[in-house]
Amino acid sequence: MATGNFNRALLVTGGAGFIGSHLVRRLVKHYPDTLVVNLDLLTYAGNLENLRDVENAPNYRFVKGDICDAKQVNALFEQFKFEGVFHLAAESHVDRSISDPMSFVKTNVLGTGVLLNAYRAYRADGGKFYQISTDEVFGSLTDVGFFTETTAYDPRSPYSASKASADHLVRAYHHTYQLPILISNCSNNYGSHQFPEKLIPLMINNIKQEKSLPVYGEGINVRDWLWVDDHVAAIDLIYHQGKTGETYAIGGGNEWRNIDLVHFLCDEVDTQLNRPKGTSRGLVTFVRDRAGHDHRYAIDATKLETELGWKPSVTFEEGLRLTIKWYLENSDWLNHITSGNYQEYYKKHYS
Ligand code: NAD
Ligand code: DAU
Numbered sequence: 001m002a003t004g005n006f007n008r009a010l011l012v013t014g015g016a017g018f019i020g021s022h023l024v025r026r027l028v029k030h031y032p033d034t035l036v037v038n039l040d041l042l043t044y045a046g047n048l049e050n051l052r053d054v055e056n057a058p059n060y061r062f063v064k065g066d067i068c069d070a071k072q073v074n075a076l077f078e079q080f081k082f083e084g085v086f087h088l089a090a091e092s093h094v095d096r097s098i099s100d101p102m103s104f105v106k107t108n109v110l111g112t113g114v115l116l117n118a119y120r121a122y123r124a125d126g127g128k129f130y131q132i133s134t135d136e137v138f139g140s141l142t143d144v145g146f147f148t149e150t151t152a153y154d155p156r157s158p159y160s161a162s163k164a165s166a167d168h169l170v171r172a173y174h175h176t177y178q179l180p181i182l183i184s185n186c187s188n189n190y191g192s193h194q195f196p197e198k199l200i201p202l203m204i205n206n207i208k209q210e211k212s213l214p215v216y217g218e219g220i221n222v223r224d225w226l227w228v229d230d231h232v233a234a235i236d237l238i239y240h241q242g243k244t245g246e247t248y249a250i251g252g253g254n255e256w257r258n259i260d261l262v263h264f265l266c267d268e269v270d271t272q273l274n275r276p277k278g279t280s281r282g283l284v285t286f287v288r289d290r291a292g293h294d295h296r297y298a299i300d301a302t303k304l305e306t307e308l309g310w311k312p313s314v315t316f317e318e319g320l321r322l323t324i325k326w327y328l329e330n331s332d333w334l335n336h337i338t339s340g341n342y343q344e345y346y347k348k349h350y351s
Pocket of ligand 2: 221258290
């Protein structure tokens with residue numbers, strides 16, 4: 001086992017992405033006796049600048065690699081004998097899954113299978129294979145009701161179908177090979193370091209630059225928003241205290257119609273940039289709807305709250321103000337993405 005002076009090794013896949021980088025930061029800081037290995041291919045969505053503050057920590061290692069590459073993945077597992085795996089690497093943007101479904105099938109389904117096989121062959125005792133999934137596998141709600149752990153799967157986009165397939169594989173490995181697994185299905189995350197193709201960072205960036213704000217359809221679709229650090233706190237809690245084989249639904253109880261959220265962002269960015277009240281709302285442009293656009297997602301997180309004592313730490317308005325402040329203060333981070341410079345970071349710092 002190549003964990004050196006560390007008690008255990010944990011693998012995070014997709015640790016250079018949005019949620020993955022917040023999770024890596026938390027694990028590295030909270031568990032100094034644990035070696036945290038981040039396996040990431042650095043696709044367009046992977047950005048090592050997200051991890052600047054922990055990149056030199058003694059208990060952190062970055063490995064550039066593809067979860068679909070069985071040879072590389074097996075060698076990594078053989079080397080580190082991971083106690084546990086936090087599997088986040090994925091193609092994650094619904095719009096991209098509509099224009100290029102096969103890359104979602106490859107990464108999200110095949111990649112998960114490769115990791116499960118490697119974990120089955122090389123894992124250390126006492127840990128779990130933790131599949132970080134999405135509420136989108138449950139489909140679309142009308143204006144009433146909530147998703148829970150027992151809601152039947154009904155994915156409706158290539159993205160959500162690929163995540164649902166991966167979840168099924170994870171459960172199948174549990175039942176067939178007794179692999180210790182966990183799955184959580186989380187609602188929409190927001191916070192710092194999110195790639196500016198997703199609604200909130202895209203809108204903040206456009207408002208800042210006084211560009212038009214493309215709202216799909218009539219803007220009446222509803223999402224249930226959760227601060228990313230509350231998601232990774234839940235992941236940490238579930239890995240360490242959750243029951244093997246179980247599923248947990250994670251959500252903020254925070255439903256917003258897209259148009260109301262975009263208006264809130266306009267007003268708050270105006271306030272933070274000292275623009276006259278109401279300046280940015282005029283940038284809203286209603287555009288053609290997303291194909292197969294799910295109407296509403298909403299999570300009932302009672303199981304996680306009552307069994308493990310988790311609850312969100314910030315209100316949405318508070319979290320959004322902090323998030324807007326972060327994007328406005330970190331224009332270098334945004335500029336590096338829009339210019340493509342962020343993809344040079346690996347070459348400059350790691351090779
Ligand atoms: P992201 O797109 O920001 O990051 C994905 C990361 O995976 C990137 O760093 C990318 O380089 C890496 N990656 C992609 N393909 C890879 C491959 N073949 N091998 C190795 N690495 C690869 O995604 P995110 O928003 O941080 O989401 C992370 C996970 O959480 C995903 O599995 C997603 O389905 C799930 N999830 C996301 C949300 C959300 O609101 N963003 C909510 C619930 C669940
Ligand atoms: O629910 C969890 C999921 O949330 C995650 O599994 C996905 O990885 C993540 O991308 C997110 O999916 P959504 O499709 O809900 O997120 P997105 O930010 O793309 O869109 C949020 C809502 O805003 C959705 O109703 C579509 C709408 N939208 C999005 C964009 C990018 C717009 O109106 N205009 C836009 O330009």
